Amino acid sequence: MSTEKIQGTRSDMIVCENVDKWFGDFQALKGITATIAEKEVVVVLGPSGSGKSTWIRCINRLEAHQKGTIIVDGVELTNDLRNIEKIRSEVGMVFQQFNLFPHITVLDNVTLAPKWVRKLPRAAAEERAKELLEMVGIPEQAAKYPGQLSGGQQQRVAIARALAMEPRIMLFDEPTSALDPEMIKEVLDVMRDLALGGMTMMVVTHEMGFAREVADRIFFLESGEIVEVGTPEHFFTNPTEDRTKLFLSQIL
């Protein structure tokens, strides 16, 4: 988890340079500059409205940034539709509200994109989906519909659905915020396994325990700016910025 490991020979997976984003008059992102390496796990912290979700949503172009450069896995995000589709099929995303497709079964949720985007044969897609459901711990729910599952189970299906596209990067946008307390752990466990398996991950969360334990680096955002970057050790024990100290004093 040391910085030397990150600065090694691995290629940069996500590069952001001076990224600006406005919603009307409101500037949500102000000159975001950051580089995330392969297999790195970063956690993005910050008060609500600080631009965490906006940033993570810019990385697979669910929101379009207006200034600056974002390069994901060597492909720059522009208006080029082919680039956007390519990046989206390599970047998995997990949402706060799960966003499972309610009209099809869990298995179909997981196999839909591999069949339609990767043109995988159904048998192969289903086999892979069953492996993934096994991995997230709910193989017995494959034939059910999302509405029949608990929140924690739904979020784990959502993770399996994103993983089914064999992404190189996983984005998590507050994956546990909509869950009952007793279900948070089952989702975090899956995410921890994923991180240990070497997935490049970018996680917006309020779970400090997870950030401390799993993150390689923590980004602290406020008012659309990156205020502080550092290892969990540095961030939680010895933060340099006053705003970080204030934030930590409020939540810890």
Add this chain to the structure above:
Amino acid sequence: MSETSSPSYHHQKPPFYRDATVVKWLFQLGALALVIFALWFLSSQARDNLAARDISTGFDFLSIDPGINLSEGIDTRPATGGRALWVGMVNTIRLATAGILFATILGLFVGLARLSKNLVVNKLGSVFVETLRNIPLLVQILLYGAILANLGDLQFDSGWDNWVIWSNKGLSVPRVFIADGFYQWVVFMIIGAIAARWAYNRRSRLRDETGQDAYPGFASLGVLGAFAVIGWFIHPIFGWVGNIFGGIEDGISKIPEEALQAVLSILAVVLAVNWIRGFLKSRRTPGGSAHLTDDDKFRIFFAGIGAGLAILVVYVVWPGLSSWIINSSSDLFGVLEDKFGNGRTGGPFGVDRPEVVKPGKFEKYGPSGLTMSLGFAAVFFGVVLYTAAFIAEIVRGGILAVPKGQIEAANSLGMKRSAALRTVILPQALRVIMPPLGNQYLNLTKNTSLAIAVGFSDLVQVGQTVGNQTGKNLSVFAIWMLFYLACSLTISVAVNFFNVRLKIVER
């Protein structure tokens, strides 16, 4: 009931007017008696009043010549009142079916246009909706009629070379009609449909195994098309199918009337017993004991009464029922024997080009083409445009009702817009769209009755004329109501069928 327990626990049987079970039964039977009495009272009052005012009811006019001419339809000089009303029904059904089809297509496009990010397309859609849904339908129908009346007079050289003819008398296009060999060709097509289904399954299995597009839809259409073309030429080989129907006809006509009566009665009893048995089963707890509430007992009671009534109908109320069933079904198979039988060598379809004739002083369309009269056109454009405006809003609302997160999820998985629309958005939007869409279909069908304003011979216009000629206005009213009720129920059943299939499973 025990003498030893304290007085407050006395289990005395309450007086009957406080016994919940007795009270419920009394109310149930009382309500039934009240309904029967009300119906009897109203009908006897109506009968007396009608007799006093010399208004005649009855349906004998259905088989009497009404002496009227209709402006258009399958028969413009109907020989009986029933035939006249039938022509009106066919005209209404034609209008409603065509209207539903075109209003749906147009509404879908306008609804999508209103969601478009293209400013011009978007605003055009808005103008369409806001204009057409805010002008009364009757005004629109009159307006379209007035506009179309400005087309030129019908002449022998009107239109385009006797393929398409238009004038202020309407539009006439070539008519495709069912010809001699049609039914044998249908047999061929049924086999073709089975083969097409087989091809579809084969191709989709191929797609599942290899992941490549195998175009199962195109493959099955191709198979069906091949059968249609080959069948066009060699369909007479199926002449023997007619003999089968002939055999069935003979068999049915030999069934004795009493046997059918007995079968129908037994059927009613069996159905009732079956229903009661299933009902008891559904009420049984996992422990095996069935606890019936009073409501459950009422249901069982009425199921029994229903069976008894059915038997009463078969033997007493309408003793001719069974012979009617025997005769009409053997007639039906006789017709089928003729239609499917040997010696029909012509093609399945034929085409008649429209023509202009001049029987008297003025030119008019001959019977050969498919003619859409001015009245039909005015009502058609009226109901289509008016309903399409509402359908557009329903479609727009349905698509907007799909949560934004669904589209984002599909996008984040790298799905193309078209794929996301087809697999994620539309299936969920349809769930919201179908119920109000069904309402619009009902409205459209009922709104076709405004055809009377431009003199199109729909059921209402024909019924009005028949009623005036025969004086049986009440009977005509009954037929009108039953017809529109039947149409509406048919549409409701069809829409509900889709609603059930689109339902999302929860818990």
